[in-house]
Amino acid sequence: MTEQEKGPASNFIAAIVSADIRANKNDGKVMTRFPPEPNGYLHIGHAKSICLNFGLAQDFNGVCNLRFDDTNPTKEEQQYIDSIKEDVRWLGFDWRDRLYFASDYFEKFYEFAVYLIKKGKAYVDSLSADEIREYRGTLTRPGRESTYRQRSVEENLDLFERMKQGEFPDGTHVLRAKINMASGNLNMRDPVMYRILHASHHRTGNTWCIYPMYDFAHGQSDAIEGITHSICTLEFEDHRPLYDWFIDELELACHPQQIEFARLNLTYTIMSKRKLVRLVAEGHVQDWDDPRLPTISGLRRRGFTPEAIRDFCGRIGVAKKDSTVDMALLEHCLREDLNKRAPRVMAVLKPLKVVLENYPEGQVEELDAVNNPEDPAAGSRKVPFARELYIEQDDFMEEPVKKFFRLAPGREVRLRYGYFITCTGIKKDDATGEILELRCTYDPATRGGNAPDGRKVKATLHWVSAQHSLPAEVRLYSHLFTRENPAAAEEGEDFTTYINPESLEILSGCRLEPNLADARPESIYQFERLGYFCADRHDCTGGRLVFNRSVTLRDAWTKIKKKA
RNA sequence: UGGGGCGUCGUCAAGCGGUAAGACACAGGUUUUUGGUGCCUGCAUUCGGAGGUUCGAAUCCUCCCGCCCCAGCCA
Numbered sequence: 001m002t003e004q005e006k007g008p009a010s011n012f013i014a015a016i017v018s019a020d021i022r023a024n025k026n027d028g029k030v031m032t033r034f035p036p037e038p039n040g041y042l043h044i045g046h047a048k049s050i051c052l053n054f055g056l057a058q059d060f061n062g063v064c065n066l067r068f069d070d071t072n073p074t075k076e077e078q079q080y081i082d083s084i085k086e087d088v089r090w091l092g093f094d095w096r097d098r099l100y101f102a103s104d105y106f107e108k109f110y111e112f113a114v115y116l117i118k119k120g121k122a123y124v125d126s127l128s129a130d131e132i133r134e135y136r137g138t139l140t141r142p143g144r145e146s147t148y149r150q151r152s153v154e155e156n157l158d159l160f161e162r163m164k165q166g167e168f169p170d171g172t173h174v175l176r177a178k179i180n181m182a183s184g185n186l187n188m189r190d191p192v193m194y195r196i197l198h199a200s201h202h203r204t205g206n207t208w209c210i211y212p213m214y215d216f217a218h219g220q221s222d223a224i225e226g227i228t229h230s231i232c233t234l235e236f237e238d239h240r241p242l243y244d245w246f247i248d249e250l251e252l253a254c255h256p257q258q259i260e261f262a263r264l265n266l267t268y269t270i271m272s273k274r275k276l277v278r279l280v281a282e283g284h285v286q287d288w289d290d291p292r293l294p295t296i297s298g299l300r301r302r303g304f305t306p307e308a309i310r311d312f313c314g315r316i317g318v319a320k321k322d323s324t325v326d327m328a329l330l331e332h333c334l335r336e337d338l339n340k341r342a343p344r345v346m347a348v349l350k351p352l353k354v355v356l357e358n359y360p361e362g363q364v365e366e367l368d369a370v371n372n373p374e375d376p377a378a379g380s381r382k383v384p385f386a387r388e389l390y391i392e393q394d395d396f397m398e399e400p401v402k403k404f405f406r407l408a409p410g411r412e413v414r415l416r417y418g419y420f421i422t423c424t425g426i427k428k429d430d431a432t433g434e435i436l437e438l439r440c441t442y443d444p445a446t447r448g449g450n451a452p453d454g455r456k457v458k459a460t461l462h463w464v465s466a467q468h469s470l471p472a473e474v475r476l477y478s479h480l481f482t483r484e485n486p487a488a489a490e491e492g493e494d495f496t497t498y499i500n501p502e503s504l505e506i507l508s509g510c511r512l513e514p515n516l517a518d519a520r521p522e523s524i525y526q527f528e529r530l531g532y533f534c535a536d537r538h539d540c541t542g543g544r545l546v547f548n549r550s551v552t553l554r555d556a557w558t559k560i561k562k563k564a
Numbered sequence: 565u566g567g568g569g570c571g572u573c574g575u576c577a578a579g580c581g582g583u584a585a586g587a588c589a590c591a592g593g594u595u596u597u598u599g600g601u602g603c604c605u606g607c608a609u610u611c612g613g614a615g616g617u618u619c620g621a622a623u624c625c626u627c628c629c630g631c632c633c634c635a636g637c638c639a
Contacts, residue, residue, distance in 0.1 A: 010578080037639050072638060129637055136635055140566045143635090174637050184567035186635050195637035214639045238568055238634050260569085262632095267575085273639095315587060317577050319570095322632055326575045329588045339601060374601065405599080414597060449597045460597050529598045556599045 011318035013052065013259055017060055017229055020257075026228040030062025033100075033227050034088070035218070037069045038080035038202075040273045041288045042087045042296045044309065044330070045264040051313035052261070053231055054093040065225055066095035070103045071217045073201035081202075083288075087296040092306045102217045103203045105224055109212045110164065112220060112250050113175055113193060117156045121249050122193060123149055124159040125176045132174070135181070136189050142182035143189045149178065163196055166209045170196050175210075179245065187242045191215055219243040219258075220250065227256040233263040234320065264316065265324040268479035269294045270487050270495055284499055285480070291548050292480040292503050302477065303524050303534025303550030308337040324485065331551045338524060338532045338550070340374045346383065346416065346462040346513045347527040347547075349474055351390035353437035353466060356421065359387040364465075367448065369417040383513050385418050388466035390511050392529075395461045396438060398426060403560050405458035407438070414460045416528065420446040462528045469511035472545035474533065476505040512545060519545065529553065 021028050032053040036046065057064035066088060070076050088095070116122035125148045127135060137143030151159075163173055175194040183189055193216040198209045222230045230243075237260045247255050265271060270279075271294060279285050279293070288295055291302035299309065312333040316325050346369075365385045372378035391407070400408040407413045412422040425439035445452050449460070480503045486495040516525070521537040531552035539546040 035639095039639080069639065075638075125637095132637075133635070138566085138635060142566085171637065186567075188567095189635085192637050197637085211637095213637075218639085234569070235633055236639090240568090262570085315576080317587095319577070321570055321577090323576060326588060329576075332588060335600090344598080344600095370597095373596095373598085403599095416597060418597095457597090459599075462598075526598085526600085529600070531600095553598075553600050558599090560599080 011261075012320070013229070013231060013261060013318055014056060014059065016257075016259060017056055020228070021060060029228060030057060030060040031065070031226055031228050032057050032062065032231060033065040033067050033222065033225065034095075035067045035069045035221075036084050037072070037075075038077065038084060039072070039075040040080060040277065042084055043271055043273075043276065044266065044294045044296070044299065044312075045271045046087075047091060047296060047309050048264045048313050048316065048318075049231070049233075050088060050091060050093060051310055052318055055314075056229070056231075062228070063098060064093070064095065065098040065100055065227070067100040067102065067221060067225070069214070069218065069221075070101055070201070070203065071212050071214060073197060073199040073211060076202055078202050083297065087300075090300060090306060091296065091309060100221070100225060101203060102212075102221050103201060105217070105221055106204060106208055106212070108224065109217060109220060110210075112246075113160065113212075113216070114157065116177065116193075116249060117160060117175075118153055119249065120153060121178050122156070122175055123151050123178055124156050124163070124173050125149070125190075125192075126173050129171060132192070136186065137181070139186070145181050146176070146190070149190070160194075163194070163210050164208070166198070168196055170198055172196065177216075177242075177246070179242075185238055185241060187215070187238050188245070191242060215239060215242050216246060219247050219256070220252070222256040223247055223250075223252040223254045226254050230256040230258045232258060232260055234260050234322075235263075236260055260320065261318050262320055262322055265322075265485075266294060266330065267324055267327045267484040268481050268486070269327065270481070272487065275487070275495055278496070279480075282496070284496060291475070291477050300522075301534075301537055302548055303532060304334055305337050305341075305524070308334040311337065327479065334532070334551050335554070338526065341372075342524050342526040342532055343371045343378060344369075344373070344528050345516060345525045346464055347472070347474070347516070347525075347530065347533070348390045348392055348462065348464050348469070348511045349476075349507050349527075349530065350393040351509060351511050352393045352396055352435065354389045354391050354421070354440050354463070355437055356387050356389070356440055356442045357424065358441045361387055363387065364468075365447075367417050381515055383417060383515070384465045384468040385415075386465045386467055389415070389463045390466055390469060391415075391438075391461050391463045395459075396423070396435075398435070401564065403564075404557075406461060407459070412443075412457050414446070414449050414457045415463045416460050417449055418447075418463065419443060419449070420451060420457060462530075464511045464513050466511075468514050470514055470517060470545055472510045472512045472516075472547060473539075474507045474510045474547045474549065475536075476507060476549045478503055510547075516545065519547075524550065526553075 034050050034053045054064045125146045135144045174192045176190045179188045181189045194210045197211050240258045243258050289297035289301045312330050366382040367385050368380050369383045395406045419442040421440040421442045423440050427437045481498045482500045483498045486498040519535045521535050521540045524534045527533050532550040533547040534550050536546040
């Protein structure tokens with residue numbers, strides 16, 4: 001069942017939207033928006049918001065805008081705009097011609113500000129940043145009014161105009177809303193609306209040297225665009241009274257409804273932009289698209305599909321409770337998607353040579369292998385079989401423990417789509433005792449993997465032909481952190497303490513079946529019995545074969561081993 | 565000690581006065597040329613706690629407890 005067939009999501013926000021439509025609020029129309037600040041890369045938490053906003057629009061016959069909240073030129077960059085657009089598109093969402101920028105509305109915001117000044121609802125404050133903080137009071141004590149709060153409308157108008165003209169250096173004045181310095185909600189204690197920033201903006205250049213704060217830009221942007229439901233995360237709940245206050249005082253025709261939901265947390269990773277920046281900047285990971293990161297580009301490079309991510313976002317639900325979703329659910333969604341789509345292929349990650357003593361030298365057979373047992377339409381392929389093969393080191397034990405039913409001395413197993421083989425000998429390095437190769441015999445009657453006499457074997461192993469297989473590099477990824485909640489650091493430690501030193505294992509001597517010779521970057525395969533692997537979008541080029549492990553297959557044997 | 569939220573299975577999450585959905589995880593079984601997949605079974609006499617209202621409460625009322633967010637000229 002695809003996510004489309006599962007029907008509209010049911011969550012408290014969908015319920016609100018649905019009720020609004022029934023009541024014919026907003027003439028029954030729905031318009032949402034995804035409003036990222038272009039100061040970093042999108043991560044799986046943003047995907048939740050994207051799926052919610054675009055999904056609501058889809059489910060209720062509305063539209064969803066992509067709007068960049070670019071009101072702080074000191075932090076925002078074009079490269080982030082590009083990556084965000086690419087990621088949203090890759091996730092499968094289309095904003096059509098509705099690409100907006102808060103900076104498109106700077107002129108309007110300025111007029112709004114002037115309007116509020118004239119109305120006596122805004123004033124220029126000339127306190128220093130430190131003084132403003134001090135005057136604001138504390139959580140339990142009310143603030144004090146600024147000595148500049150009573151400036152005349154004329155003086156405020158004059159000062160604000162001169163702020164705009166660039167007469168004053170950064171930090172000398174701000175425009176503030178005149179609300180209530182005694183409010184229990186600190187956001188209502190005369191919040192700053194504009195600050196002076198002599199900085200070049202990535203879109204407006206040097207046109208402005210005053211920039212609106214989030215609170216004086218977001219709601220108005222929503223109202224200008226005609227947004228009906230403005231969905232954001234819980235930490236903005238305290239801002240809602242201010243969101244409403246500005247729109248009311250500005251007497252705007254459209255008054256979107258702000259609704260808050262809990263942001264996504266995932267076990268064994270971190271979602272905070274600040275911490276992600278540190279991981280990248282301090283070199284704990286390669287870059288923003290490091291496959292260990294929960295960034296959209298990292299997940300993509302890891303081999304996650306848009307379908308799996310969308311399915312995940314649909315399953316986790318939307319609510320107001322702080323929660324941490326099990327990473328295992330994300331992995332489950334990927335396995336489920338890939339199980340039905342990924343072509344199967346054989347790859348040996350840690351090769352152990354096998355010589356079939358009774359197989360004719362120089363003989364090569366092309367054996368039929370099913371491409372995907374879950375999808376008959378995927379057809380089959382030929383895989384070369386020869387006297388010398390590689391199997392996985394983990395598939396042999398000289399002294400097998402109980403419940404290990406793979407290859408061992410004297411034991412017979414099946415080579416997938418190949419023959420039954422029996423281990424007859426071990427060649428070791430005399431000095432180190434290291435196993436160099438296995439001597440085996442094969443049963444010619446079992447070609448394809450079936451024994452005419454009906455005898456059974458307990459294991460089927462994957463393999464590749466030694467001479468035909470292709471060398472490859474395979475990167476094995478696991479959790480970036482050793483703790484479920486790395487953000488909750490103990491005394492004297494921070495989250496980097498819990499970085500998993502084994503989150504990346506690079507295997508360079510891997511052997512792939514020859515059909516993988518022209519694997520395209522980003523193509524995903526199931527390496528039988530091992531997991532799903534994705535050709536690296538950057539490094540799997542120019543004849544070099546480089547694969548990233550997206551996720552392992554569920555593995556009963558590892559569990560048995562751990563219990564023992 | 566101010567303001568705003570939230571507390572239903574290990575983790576998410578339905579439920580909205582009529583007697584606790586579902587998913588992941590976990591545990592068994594079964595099928596199987598992937599110890600994969602599929603299929604079957606088990607997994608909250610109880611909804612943070614205590615009172616109360618009611619024939620009946622996770623749902624309504626009261627009090628208590630716990631957790632999260634807010635003192636950027638960040639978003």
